[in-house]
Amino acid sequence: MRLFFTPTRIIASVPIVFLVLVASQITLNYFDNERTIKTFIYKQASTLNTFMLTHRNYYINLYEEEKISLDEKSLAGLPAFSAYEISDTFSKANELDITLQTVSDKARNPQNNASAEQLRAIEFFKHNPLEKEYFVKEGDFYQYATPLLITQRCLKCHGSKSSAPDFIQKRYDTAYDYKLGELRGIVSVQVPIAT
Ligand code: HEC
Numbered sequence: 001m002r003l004f005f006t007p008t009r010i011i012a013s014v015p016i017v018f019l020v021l022v023a024s025q026i027t028l029n030y031f032d033n034e035r036t037i038k039t040f041i042y043k044q045a046s047t048l049n050t051f052m053l054t055h056r057n058y059y060i061n062l063y064e065e066e067k068i069s070l071d072e073k074s075l076a077g078l079p080a081f082s083a084y085e086i087s088d089t090f091s092k093a094n095e096l097d098i099t100l101q102t103v104s105d106k107a108r109n110p111q112n113n114a115s116a117e118q119l120r121a122i123e124f125f126k127h128n129p130l131e132k133e134y135f136v137k138e139g140d141f142y143q144y145a146t147p148l149l150i151t152q153r154c155l156k157c158h159g160s161k162s163s164a165p166d167f168i169q170k171r172y173d174t175a176y177d178y179k180l181g182e183l184r185g186i187v188s189v190q191v192p193i194a195t
Pocket residue numbers: 060063070078080081084102103104106107108109110112148149150151153154155156157158168172175184185186
């Protein structure tokens with residue numbers, strides 16, 4: 001009778017078993033590492049997003065409660081308006097090259113038009129109205145987003161054009177006739193994986 005497990009065969013298979021073990025360990029480490037990076041990026045993005053929204057709500061309140069009255073001059077302090085400038089400066093200044101933006105598929109200001117990746121996030125929230133967050137890998141960066149939904153306070157300037165403050169009517173022709181609960185746009189955070 002011929003034995004399959006001859007001593008020579010057993011000895012010859014040792015390096016192969018060893019290689020398989022090392023390769024699986026490397027693969028496991030790789031996925032573990034990917035997961036750690038993903039979790040870390042997610043936490044970074046959501047923290048930044050929370051800060052952005054806290055800041056935004058604080059200032060919208062000041063205008064809503066008329067502690068600051070809205071006119072041509074004070075428009076510069078309105079979060080909807082200042083978001084572009086603040087986000088742009090932040091995006092250029094931070095060391096990790098994180099990009100922060102408030103964008104829309106129907107932007108009042110063309111500077112706030114959503115990119116293809118951001119439009120995918122907007123579509124996601126339109127199809128999944130109960131979802132509060134979006135987090136997807138897009139090539140060499142992660143796209144994080146939260147929805148900006150229309151509440152009563154938004155209708156003052158995004159309801160019918162004729163009921164908007166005078167100088168908003170004069171200055172903007174778009175982004176009116178929104179309905180309560182409708183998706184107005186997103187806060188978008190893009191984190192490059194390399195940095
Ligand atoms: C007092 C008026 C006012 C109120 C209230 C207001 N907005 Fe706006 N919103 C504006 C103006 C003006 C712009 C355009 C800013 C610019 O020129 O960059 C704008 C722009 C935006 C944008 C950026 C995209 C774009 O169209 O350029 C989003 C998103 C947005 N608003 C969401 C909201 C939401 C959500 C609320 C309620 C929580 C809200 N806004 C309340 C006046 C207002």
